[in-house]
Amino acid sequence: MNVNYTNLNYSKKPKVFNRPERFIEGWYWVIPSKKLGVGEIKPVTILGRELVIYRGEDQQVVILDAYCPHFGAHLGEGTVEGNELRCFFHHWKFDAAGFCVEIPCLDEPVKVKTKSWPTGEKYGLVWVWTGETPQQPLPFIPELELDECVSAFGKRLIMNCHPNIFMINAIDTQHFNTVHNLLSEFNFEKQELNENAITFTNTTDESPDSFLIKLIRPFYKKSVNFSLCYWYGMTGFITIGIGILQFNIMFASRIIEAGKAEVMTVFIAKKRQSIVGKLYNILVLWLSQFVIEYFINNDAKILRSIQFKLKSPIDFDQSIIEFVNHLENQKALKWETWYIDRIRDGEMGEIEKRPKREKWNDELVND
Template sequence: MNLAQSQPAQPQQNQLQHPANPAEPQASTFNHPDRFIQGWYWVMPSRPLKCGQVQPVTILGRDLAVYRTAAGQVAIVDAYCPHMGAHLAEGCVDDEGLRCFFHNWRFDSQGVCTDIPYLGHALPIRITTWPVVEHYGLIWVWTGDAPPPPPPFVPELENVVWDVALGKPFVHNCHPNVLMVNAIDAHHFNTVHNFPIEIVFKNEVVNESAIMFSNTTRGGDESWLVRLIQPFYQHEGTYSMCYSYGSTGTVTLGPDFLHFYIVFALRLGPDGTTEGQPIFVTQRRSGVSGWLFNRVVLWLTQQVGNYFAKGDTKIFQTIKFDLKTPLKADQSILQFMHHVEGQQALQYGSWEAVTA
């Protein structure tokens, strides 16, 4: 909320152009139950996966095996052995590779077959591996063929060391794209959360896969709440939402002296549902006092996230999103839909590129 400016910001040159017909664009990817955007997606928390362990996971409809090598590196491979189709998560980690339980074929972390005990040598066979990073306390997988960029991050904390806490994973009965637009649904801040000010967003295209929305207006001076917090907002607004791949959103909010950062890591689940993992982030502070302060900040961040989620959660269990009657207040939602439609879509399950 920007309590220092009295006029809405003028459109910037890097803003997306609003479609001529406010009901456009016709979505071919947005909210499609079998499509998602090529990108980084959360897999599981990092800490439970110890060296020498392998876990089966199903992500975006694809069966995978995730393991941590003896040196501590995480690898992700397609789940089924090319010999007879045994699930590789039934096997064991062998130094820096993975051995199938069924016939002890060994594959290294790049998916190359390095040993077949029955033959006494390897065959020129490999299994598909996927780029993987550990970031914000989670294991993330890159789903596309293009070279992977850095995973989603909090813009204000891009170049600093951070602390994180993970919230409780959740499942909602709607597509991740629909869940994402909630944070830029300007009017619902008034109707659901009872905010006494008008919310107007400006957008900034960060890159082809990321877009940021920030609130630009002030108001509500007749409200005791606004008068109470106004001294803490002296400069630019402190509510923004940065979206990556249409499914991961980073919220930045709070008074000028202490911003709260919440990352909503989402992925498409079966039948167009959402599998989500909240992440609470803060800048790491040194010393024992800094560690204790960060525990308090992360706890407060979680309470802020819970407050906003509490009012909306029931909607996501019953909503059948269909924006037939867009209003001026829905401008940011239309811009987000347009941004999603401009990215490379993949097919749920196969992860193959959608070309039409």
């Protein structure tokens, strides 16, 4: 039986969902924190935009546009001095906000500025906000929002599909049975945490034909809790609660060339100080990695060749439709430029935001 839905017309392409040329303004992962030491600088390309990232003496991470606003030399060839970055070519020096603070051949620097991007660190990753001022906190697991956590990295994946398609795999209730024989019944309840974050939760009490239930029933008789939290359509947290065991897995993804997904897998647990607690975390993190790799291996051959089109949705696709609707209501940016896209008469218009040239030269503003 087909679902009655009113908020999304599949006769037209969604403006954001599964579109390789657009993404939601928000926080996206850059590199693992441990890959960037004090005084180190690295070139990175995130969502098509070339950037440089460095860590100053104050331990803070700074992300700037990649090219010097003077002659266009790549700042990744420069050096970190204290908390500032000096260009290799003419030795112009820029502070963490992107302002030029020193030009060797002048007594005072000219008023020039390169673009600086908001950054943060959480769950062992460096994150960048793709707009001016962060409108939301760094992505978090609702169940661990106020807790200090430890994390371990799994595999970095390149998937031959858009990150949105990779993400909806976790709320595709049909494939839980057809591919994984996981649970005989899933009934997700949706809740929007804010305009950029949405959760889906399910509690299963009895499912005698399920592989998972058969596996755990000799040890655990109560319900199994399964929840997902998505941020910006490209960062997803899966939480599985089985009694005292709670598995938390993050898939932090971003679009790369040809609309493919680059995904960092992170396993997360609440930090515990005791020896028993630390051993418990080691076990949980290891089991999380084992389980997720099993499911990814099963799904990989589908995601390698899928050409996603949802033309005939049925009841079991309701969560996917709700996820798409959630994304369509968010601010869309252009891949590579990070300029804002507007909708005109139901279609995406041309890029509206252009570089502002007011007090400071060469500053890109994305209001």
